[in-house]
Amino acid sequence: MDKTLKISKIKDGTVIDHIDAGKALKVLNILGIDESNSISIGIRVMSGKIGYKDVIKIENKFLEKIELDKIALIANRATISIIKNYEIIEKFSLDMPETFKGIVKCDNQNCITNAGEPVRSEFSTVETNPLTIKCIYCKKEMSGDEILRNI
Amino acid sequence: MLKNRSIISIADLSDEDINEIFTEADKMLENLNSGQKMNDMESRILATLFYEPSTRTRLSFESAMQRLGGSVISMADSKTSSTSKGETLADTVRIVESYSDIIVIRHPLEGAALLASKFSSKPVINAGDGSGEHPTQTLIDLYTIRKESGSIDGKTITIIGDLKYGRTVHSLLSALARYRVNVNLVSPESLALPKHVYNEIKGRLKVNVSTDLEPFLAQTDILYVTRIQKERFTDKNEYARLIGSYKITGREADMLPSGAIIMHPLPRVDEISPEVDNREPAKYFRQAYYGVPVRMALISMIAGE
Ligand SMILES: Nc1ncnc2c1ncn2[C@@H]1O[C@H](COP(=O)(O)OP(=O)(O)O)[C@@H](O)[C@H]1O
Numbered sequence: 328m329d330k331t332l333k334i335s336k337i338k339d340g341t342v343i344d345h346i347d348a349g350k351a352l353k354v355l356n357i358l359g360i361d362e363s364n365s366i367s368i369g370i371r372v373m374s375g376k377i378g379y380k381d382v383i384k385i386e387n388k389f390l391e392k393i394e395l396d397k398i399a400l401i402a403n404r405a406t407i408s409i410i411k412n413y414e415i416i417e418k419f420s421l422d423m424p425e426t427f428k429g430i431v432k433c434d435n436q437n438c439i440t441n442a443g444e445p446v447r448s449e450f451s452t453v454e455t456n457p458l459t460i461k462c463i464y465c466k467k468e469m470s471g472d473e474i475l476r477n478i
Numbered sequence: 479m480l481k482n483r484s485i486i487s488i489a490d491l492s493d494e495d496i497n498e499i500f501t502e503a504d505k506m507l508e509n510l511n512s513g514q515k516m517n518d519m520e521s522r523i524l525a526t527l528f529y530e531p532s533t534r535t536r537l538s539f540e541s542a543m544q545r546l547g548g549s550v551i552s553m554a555d556s557k558t559s560s561t562s563k564g565e566t567l568a569d570t571v572r573i574v575e576s577y578s579d580i581i582v583i584r585h586p587l588e589g590a591a592l593l594a595s596k597f598s599s600k601p602v603i604n605a606g607d608g609s610g611e612h613p614t615q616t617l618i619d620l621y622t623i624r625k626e627s628g629s630i631d632g633k634t635i636t637i638i639g640d641l642k643y644g645r646t647v648h649s650l651l652s653a654l655a656r657y658r659v660n661v662n663l664v665s666p667e668s669l670a671l672p673k674h675v676y677n678e679i680k681g682r683l684k685v686n687v688s689t690d691l692e693p694f695l696a697q698t699d700i701l702y703v704t705r706i707q708k709e710r711f712t713d714k715n716e717y718a719r720l721i722g723s724y725k726i727t728g729r730e731a732d733m734l735p736s737g738a739i740i741m742h743p744l745p746r747v748d749e750i751s752p753e754v755d756n757r758e759p760a761k762y763f764r765q766a767y768y769g770v771p772v773r774m775a776l777i778s779m780i781a782g783e
């Protein structure tokens with residue numbers, strides 16, 4: 328029996344597992360959630376794989392590419408399970424996208440993407456561990472909290 | 479092949495591109511020196527969009543275009559023109575590209591030239607974007623080293639001044655990383671090189687970092703001096719103290735080995751005292767002069783037949 332499964336099963340929805348401990352609320356923040364979604368969250372639960380981890384289970388929610396990319400920015404070791412009729416029908420880990428478009432705001436206030444021009448921000452991945460991304464416009468590199476506060 | 483290409487960053491240019499530009503600049507220099515009339519750019523128009531005051535860079539682009547027989551249109555002072563009416567850079571560029579064959583832009587925000595190039599079907603040359611890049615200055619710097627020091631490979635280059643905000647320094651360093659050179663970086667701690675620039679060059683260049691210039695002088699082939707901008711300091715006393723300790727005088731010039739050169743992207747304020755100007759190593763006015771043939775080469779390769 329999986330010891331992390333302390334909460335009732337969901338019928339249809341998504342499980343975001345192996346989130347770095349403490350990052351669940353940040354992940355939840357960037358997901359579009361409404362009244363149809365009942366959510367359970369495990370924070371700092373024990374996991375054999377990465378020590379402590381966070382888990383989020385969301386009923387009736389299926390993630391879009393942009394949401395997966397956002398999660399990759401926050402917790403790139405997360406695994407996603409898609410649940411249909413109580414069973415896992417698909418399970419995958421996150422790809423680290425090579426570019427992020429329109430997801431993160433550049434932290435450089437002097438960057439042209441923060442000046443009301445008709446462009447989306449765009450970053451390329453420089454390093455995955457720790458995650459470092461680089462604005463293709465001003466070349467600023469961002470990691471850690473700098474990324475988190477700009478999602 | 480540079481035809482129709484935008485030059486936003488020195489990284490856009492291959493080693494081969496750079497060599498071709500230098501070969502072409504040599505020809506342009508020869509033509510200039512012999513008074514040969516040129517018409518490579520006849521009936522072509524270069525537009526300069528300067529959102530920041532600049533004298534040298536703009537004049538040298540305009541001079542280069544006119545030497546090639548082309549003409550120039552310029553945006554009036556940006557305070558009196560469209561920006562003050564709230565027009566986006568994207569819109570300005572979409573209009574100006576239909577009036578011209580090549581656009582030169584300087585802008586106070588980083589990434590502005592790249593943005594401009596995305597909204598223009600005509601090639602865009604970055605003439606400085608905030609604390610970002612200034613690739614044509616870099617080409618001129620490399621060209622000057624090659625001309626005045628004989629080669630770039632094997633040289634020791636000591637760069638002193640504002641390494642934090644000085645965009646010429648950032649471009650120069652990423653370009654120098656293509657060659658086999660030693661680099662000494664001298665600045666006050668508060669004006670040290672940004673991490674992302676350092677990360678880009680470390681491992682590709684032999685770099686020493688210090689706050690003290692003197693120990694490097696005897697080993698320096700090229701002393702590259704940059705301006706420390708007064709505007710960067712809230713504390714004017716700190717500025718005064720710094721400028722005092724970073725000034726190049728006859729004393730420093732004398733400590734350089736023979737054959738060494740002193741460069742400066744100009745304008746200088748207090749960093750090099752006038753007594754150095756007539757000494758052998760002083761090459762900063764030559765460097766400014768090379769701005770025209772190098773930009774002529776670039777313009778004619780990008781926008782020529
Ligand atoms: N019907 C369900 N409702 C809620 N959570 C589920 C359901 N089925 C599986 N899970 C959870 O999805 C995650 C992935 O499941 P599984 O592949 O069995 O575990 P693991 O990845 O730990 O090997 C686990 O956190 C598990 O508790």
Ligand SMILES: [Mg+2]
Pocket residue numbers: 329331
């Ligand atoms: Mg498990």
Ligand SMILES: [Zn+2]
Pocket residue numbers: 433434435438439440462463464465466467589
């Ligand atoms: Zn940016």
